[in-house]
Amino acid sequence: MNPTPEQRAVIRQAVEWHQLINDGGLDQNSRREFRSWLQASPSHVHEFARICALEVVLQGSLKKGVPRALPGNVINFDSYACVTRRPPPPQMPTVTLRFNTKKIAVAASVVLAVIVTLFASLVSTDKVIVTQLGHWDKQLLEDGTVVYAGPRTKLRFHFNGDVRSVRLVRGEALFEVAKELGRPFIVSTDAGTVQAVGTEFATADRGDTVVVTVAEGKVIVTATAIRDGMQSMTPVVADQQVVLSPTGASAPAEVNAERELKWIRDWYEYDGERVGDIVAQINLRNDVQVVVDDPQVARLRLNQPLTFKPSQPEDFVRKVNRWYENYPQKTGGQTGAKVLHLERS
Structure with missing residues (x-):
């Protein structure tokens, strides 16, 4: 099936980009233009990949030293030349080139998949x-x-x-x-x-x-x-x-x-939770650990608002210690003693 004018234009553009890349002619601006061209349509990516796949197949054949005959629709201008040429070299044994179309198809499909994946990552x-x-x-x-x-x-x-x-x-x-x-x-x-x-x-x-x-x-x-x-x-x-x-x-x-997600926002407002539960959440997220000096405090619930940033555990410790400064039911009954302190893990 003959390609449409639009398809021919894409093929021509793909060939031009392929040649420019092979020649090492991509500067920073050209790279941006190339990525934009690939991103413009999936057909651009597939056509460029198809050309790369064909190149790999042909290079594989040339590496084996197998001569290629001119296609039937290409005119050999040497037959019309009016100049004296050197005698041709001795003829080498004729080698018939037989392409295994199934292997070529598999190789091309593998190369195509790799290239499509590669260029998909470029445009993401x-x-x-x-x-x-x-x-x-x-x-x-x-x-x-x-x-x-x-x-x-x-x-x-x-x-x-x-x-x-x-x-x-x-x-x-x-x-x-x-x-x-x-x-x-x-x-x-x-x-x-x-x-x-x-x-x-x-x-x-x-x-x-x-x-x-x-x-x-x-x-x-x-x-x-x-x-x-x-x-x-x-x-x-x-x-x-x-x-x-x-x-x-x-x-x-x-x-x-809203309350469940406050920890991730690095902000917390106390609302009836036990002190021990808050300490556990703070210690889960910091290398500096809050230590409860009075086990009884861990079971208590604050009866007044308390706000702090989990990234600043020292602020929480300072506020709780101040709030419990005169708490009469502390272990040992030491008024003014601290009930929390910080230790680096």
Whole structure:
């Protein structure tokens, strides 16, 4: 089938780019133009890859020293030349070139797949966020999504024209996803995936489980584990939480998402929790540890508001010690004694 004028134009452009790359003529501006040309249409990528694949096949034949005959539609101008030429060299034994079309097709398809994958990565945006213990991070992505990364978190991003993909390697992260119809936002973990279009949700890797909490909108949670020959897909809406484990996904449970996610935002407002529970959450996220000197205090609940940043455990210790300074039921009855202190782990 004869190519259309549009197809011929793409072929010509692909050949020109291929020649320019082989000649080493790509400067910084040309690289940007080349990436833009590839991104403009899938046909550009496939045509460029096809030319590269054909080149590999032909180079493989030439390396074997096999002469190539001119195609039948090419005129041999030597037969019309009016100049005296040297006598031809002694004829070598005739070698018939037989292409194994099946092998060529396989080789071309492999090369095509590799090249398409390579250039797909060129036209996508990759990013990595890494935090250490005691450090929080907040970043705005190119699509408008806001990411809050908790301590000791690692995230890998791979965005292209079809999907916004995030890999939670470890830790916890909150995503305020910018809405883009037809371009889903997917967070993958070892235990499963979370897919959203425009919403606010968090994923937290707890080692043997992954906790998914939705603050706004709706997500679809797909467990990696297979039950009865199928992967479970669970819809989760605002103020619900699902736990992914090696056995599958739990049923959605009602939670106060705003309070659940404050830890990832590096902000906390005390509201009736036990002191010991707060200390455990602080120590989970910091290398400086809060030590409870009075075991009785760990079981108590504060009866007044308390706000602090989890990244500043010393602020929490100072406020609790001041609040309990004159607490009469301290162990040993020592008024003014501290009930918490800090130690570096």
